[in-house]
Amino acid sequence: MLAPRDQPEISDTELVQAAQKGDLAAFEELVARHRDKIFARAYSMMRNEEEALDLSQDAWVKGWQRLVQFQGDSSFITWMTRIVINLCLDQLRKHKRQRMESIDALDEESGGVERQMPVVEVNPTQGLERGELRQRIDAALAKLSPEHRTALVLHEFEELEYKEIAKRMDCSIGTVMSRLFYARRRMASLLASLKRESLE
Amino acid sequence: MNEELELKLQAWVDGELSGAEAERMAALASGQSEAGQLVAELREVKMAMMGADIPRSVPESREFFWSKIEGQIQSETQRAPVSKPGLMARWRRFLMPLAGLAAASCVALFTLTHPKPVTNDEFTSTDEAMDTTTFHDQSSGLTVVWLQDNDAARPTSVRPEQSDDMTVTD
Numbered sequence: 001m002l003a004p005r006d007q008p009e010i011s012d013t014e015l016v017q018a019a020q021k022g023d024l025a026a027f028e029e030l031v032a033r034h035r036d037k038i039f040a041r042a043y044s045m046m047r048n049e050e051e052a053l054d055l056s057q058d059a060w061v062k063g064w065q066r067l068v069q070f071q072g073d074s075s076f077i078t079w080m081t082r083i084v085i086n087l088c089l090d091q092l093r094k095h096k097r098q099r100m101e102s103i104d105a106l107d108e109e110s111g112g113v114e115r116q117m118p119v120v121e122v123n124p125t126q127g128l129e130r131g132e133l134r135q136r137i138d139a140a141l142a143k144l145s146p147e148h149r150t151a152l153v154l155h156e157f158e159e160l161e162y163k164e165i166a167k168r169m170d171c172s173i174g175t176v177m178s179r180l181f182y183a184r185r186r187m188a189s190l191l192a193s194l195k196r197e198s199l200e
Numbered sequence: 201m202n203e204e205l206e207l208k209l210q211a212w213v214d215g216e217l218s219g220a221e222a223e224r225m226a227a228l229a230s231g232q233s234e235a236g237q238l239v240a241e242l243r244e245v246k247m248a249m250m251g252a253d254i255p256r257s258v259p260e261s262r263e264f265f266w267s268k269i270e271g272q273i274q275s276e277t278q279r280a281p282v283s284k285p286g287l288m289a290r291w292r293r294f295l296m297p298l299a300g301l302a303a304a305s306c307v308a309l310f311t312l313t314h315p316k317p318v319t320n321d322e323f324t325s326t327d328e329a330m331d332t333t334t335f336h337d338q339s340s341g342l343t344v345v346w347l348q349d350n351d352a353a354r355p356t357s358v359r360p361e362q363s364d365d366m367t368v369t370d
Contacts, residue, residue: 024270031269032262040256049259056258057265061272125248137252155214156249162216177207184210184245191248 012076020067027067031060034077038084044153045088047142055091059084081158089168092146125191140190148183151176201234209235213242307342 012033018026038059042052062083070079125133141149147169154165162180166173205228211217212225229239258265 024273028266028270031266035262035265036255036257039258040254043256044253053258053260057268057272060269061276064269064273065276125244130251133248134252134254137248138254152249156246157253162211162214174207177211178203180214181207181210181242184242187245187249188241191245 013072016067016070016072016076019064020070027064030076034080035060037077038080041081041153041157042084042088044141044157045085045146045150046091047149051091055087056084059087062087085154085158085168089150089170092150093170095146125195136191136194137187139194140187143190144183144186148179148186151179152183152187155180201238205235206238209239210242213239213246307344310340310342311344 010029012030015026015030019030035056039052039056042055042059043049046052046055059080063080066083070076125136128136141152144152150169151165154160154168155162160168162173162176165176169176208217208221209225209229212222212229217225228235230236
């Protein structure tokens with residue numbers, strides 16, 4: 001047992017090495033350290049607490065099962081984040097199949113009303129405190145379609161390139177560009193309307 | 201402005217273009233043109249999202265959250281299929297006792313059909329409690345170990361069929 005509780009002096013690398021040898025206590029420490037970040041990423045994609053909780057839990061189980069494959073090319077948390085993102089994408093695909101015939105799906109491919117929206121001329125984020133801006137962005141993200149939100153989260157928060165997002169989302173680079181574009185235009189519109197509401 | 205141009209402007213904002221294409225987009229975006237306004241809007245959203253990833257906490261205690269993961273890990277481990285022995289392994293398991301029996305029968309048959317004087321042969325007997333007798337035939341290089349109960353009478357000749365248990369070694 002390598003991992004006495006709450007000992008930050010033990011690095012992630014040491015904990016991973018111990019866990020790779022079957023030390024479950026070391027793995028538990030890794031879960032305790034990073035569970036919030038993994039949950040937050042799942043939530044940012046799913047926008048549903050219960051689903052995000054289940055998916056983050058599944059990600060940790062998968063992480064344990066595949067731990068021997070972890071070579072340390074990236075940090076452990078980056079590796080775990082990839083696992084939870086893939087699980088969320090699988091779940092979103094299941095949801096999409098269920099709503100394939102709906103208007104949402106048609107809007108997603110054509111860009112919906114965002115295609116015809118005029119450019120937002122007022123600066124919707126000007127003069128906002130960081131915390132308030134975060135809250136507004138979060139509220140706006142919640143209103144995007146899952147596909148648009150996912151493209152934006154992967155690009156802006158995970159800092160993935162178009163090519164990598166296309167691979168993850170199992171679509172073409174053109175589709176990624178299109179999704180990102182309409183996601184940003186919708187975000188600009190939502191942020192502008194939130195600003196107008198706050199001024200009234 | 202057509203859709204293709206809009207997407208190219210966005211790619212330029214995201215640093216996905218280089219060379220002549222990037223220069224063309226930069227020229228288009230400069231000034232108060234429609235392209236310039238679109239680029240300003242895309243940049244605004246991009247800047248606003250930097251660092252806007254809201255931290256969230258798992259709405260469960262460390263112990264409870266871990267207990268569910270641990271339980272799932274353990275049940276997955278138990279559910280892992282136990283590999284069945286292969287065909288050869290099953291045959292080997294079946295044939296090995298038969299091979300042993302056949303070897304013992306051969307030794308017994310050989311001993312009965314080729315009685316030999318025991319002049320150069322060796323008898324070794326361990327202590328009384330063990331009642332173990334070893335017979336070594338130097339001419340054939342054969343050793344017979346004969347085990348018998350304490351109460352049983354000591355054999356007068358090496359007859360495997362009289363023994364309670366017998367081990368044959370070369």
